[in-house]
Amino acid sequence: MKLNGLTKHIPGTVDFIFIDQSKCNRCGQCILVCVVNLWRKTNNIISFSEDYKEKCLECGACYQVCEADAIDFHYPSGGTGVIFEKG
Ligand code: SF4
Numbered sequence: 001m002k003l004n005g006l007t008k009h010i011p012g013t014v015d016f017i018f019i020d021q022s023k024c025n026r027c028g029q030c031i032l033v034c035v036v037n038l039w040r041k042t043n044n045i046i047s048f049s050e051d052y053k054e055k056c057l058e059c060g061a062c063y064q065v066c067e068a069d070a071i072d073f074h075y076p077s078g079g080t081g082v083i084f085e086k087g
């Protein structure tokens with residue numbers, strides 16, 4: 001997906017996505033739902049991109065789709081994160 005010019009990342013964002021590996025059942029739904037492809041499965045371990053704070057659209061879809069309740073997602077606080085320029 002081409003997002004150049006549509007979003008602007010605001011520096012200073014703290015971590016806002018966490019995964020609990022003890023709850024994750026490796027179903028892969030988070031991988032399928034993320035439109036910017038931030039999730040991956042490596043050696044049967046689910047993880048997300050280290051630079052997710054630069055790329056995540058904060059849609060919350062990974063959080064919503066995780067039936068195992070393994071993903072903790074909160075919108076970044078303090079005015080950081082992503083600003084949508086259009087739409
Ligand atoms: S959707 Fe949840 S349970 Fe499924 S692979 Fe992703 S983090 Fe794990």
Ligand code: SF4
Pocket residue numbers: 033034035036037038048052055056057058059060061062063
């Ligand atoms: S919040 Fe949306 S864009 Fe961000 S990692 Fe989850 S599915 Fe991907």
